[in-house]
Amino acid sequence: MLPVESAKKKLSFTRCIQDGDLVIVYERYDNMKAVKVCEGSVLENRFGVFKHSDWIGKQFGSKVFSSKGGFVYLLAPTPELWTLVLSHRTQILYIADISFVIMFLEIVPGCVVLESGTGSGSLTTSLARAVAPEGHVYTFDFHEQRAASAREDFEKTGISNTVTVGVRDIQGEGFPDEFSGRADSVFLDLPQPWLAIPSVEKMLKQDGIVCSFSPCIEQVQRASETLRSKFTDIRTFEILLRTYEVREGKMDSFQVEESGSVGSLPCKRRQRLSEGSNEQETTSASVVMARPCSEAKGHTGYLTFARLKCLS
Template identity: 90%
Template sequence: MLPIDSTKKLSFTRCIRDGDLVIVYERYDNMKAIKVCDGSVLENRFGVFKHSDWVGKQFGSKVFSNKGGFVYLLAPTPELWTLVLSHRTQILYIADISFVIMFLEIVPGCLVLESGTGSGSLTTSLARAVAPKGHVYTFDFHEQRAVSAREDFEKTGLSNLVTVGVRDIQGEGFPDELSGMADSVFLDLPQPWLAIPSAGKMLKQDGILCSFSPCIEQVGRASETMRSSFTDIRTFEILLRTYEVREGKLDDFQGDEAGSLGSLPRKRRQRSNEGSNVRETTGPPTVMARPCSEAKGHTGYLTFARLKCLS
């Protein structure tokens, strides 16, 4: 196992230092990753923020601009990093990532293989799951993507937990020196069936494989290939439905035809018998929950399988 460099150990309990990566939070849908650099400034609609004012503060601090506006300085956790990273490829999001880590049975100390790396969204969460003594070996056939991912892991303090390799896993398979060492393997490839035999050789006894595919046709062919060496083959589709909660009057909710909580409420109006006066009917304020109008589809299918015992 690779030695751990204590100077690069992942920790968000310490104070922010010059050179750290922070997530600047303006609002839930507006965040950005910024490297702290003494002498630099951040300019946005809230004013000018000096990086020098950030040094020495704890992650989660509220900092003010020259105009009195403010932002929050958050730690680059895997969840936040997934929301702000550069999309070099399609990425996995939190619902899929949490499901993958659970069903691959990844715990601290595990050795995990991944192909391909892509934007590194899943890799970041895998690294935290295996910390502090585990390791993730991730491979991408595209050299520049691998270089960019390696730079990102340096920024987020995960370089001691992740090794990035440039390799065509579909054509060459995983490196022989990792044979029989992996607790789990994750594949995000257009033709996963080409890499499944190699993945089986990498796994320890009772190890688990997961293949991510956007199309059900890929799932069928991959599952057929798995049957020779794997058992307990299962495929899942993760659909996430978000609810919003707010306090308001019942009529406000009934008036939102589009289902959006941000739309203007339509108030019921009733005319009197004379037809000259308009009366608005309102109910008492209440807290209600309702699904968001925008239903997001799945990112793909997750197929899991366990390596057959040799006995």
């Protein structure tokens, strides 16, 4: 465990932006990038040239202008935004899965969480905020370079006091013995999670919870079979997220149904139609409409949760 004085440090975005800080430059909802503030550097994009020196001393969330009048927003690198801009070294978990995992693993400030593998660190970043300031996340990846890149990212985002990254083959070796009986929850993102489950059983506190993320249902079935002997309340979920666009547009016409229902037509129009008129009204009024996005994210993976059986 880290020293208490180190673990209690809090990451704050209420202060002003400083030289060396990481900011999320927001152009629009689908175009953001992470930029390290460096006095003397500039950012060039379609909105113009932005001097980093103009950003220093401003609050996170500020709107800043270029020399030609274009603007961007300087946002704090929260876990939600970091998930959208981080470098993909592996496939990552997104917000829908991450929020579900944190809820069902019952993670609160002060928890000790074990994770394997680290990958690109998307989930790890959110886990760190959930356990802060008293808790800690110990994450492991068998790939040494990926682990090193993850450490660098956690330094950039300011969560290195809450996260420890280790290099270890959890499937083959299990979690280190030093964590036996100390973990409140464990998260597995492994191709063969059933190989790690005997180690997970030793690591968890009584009544602790494990979650395994797997893209294929065959992995889920085999992991669930292994879980049955020592775990209870085994459940699997698939999170499918449907996003809607809300924008102003034209409503071409109101259609009167054969039943005579005229729904949302104006009162006078409803009266004329109810008196036997077959006339239909066509309007080009501008209205605010919500409709599903043309591109929707489909299957990402299955989330299998299980609770360690209490000792009788």
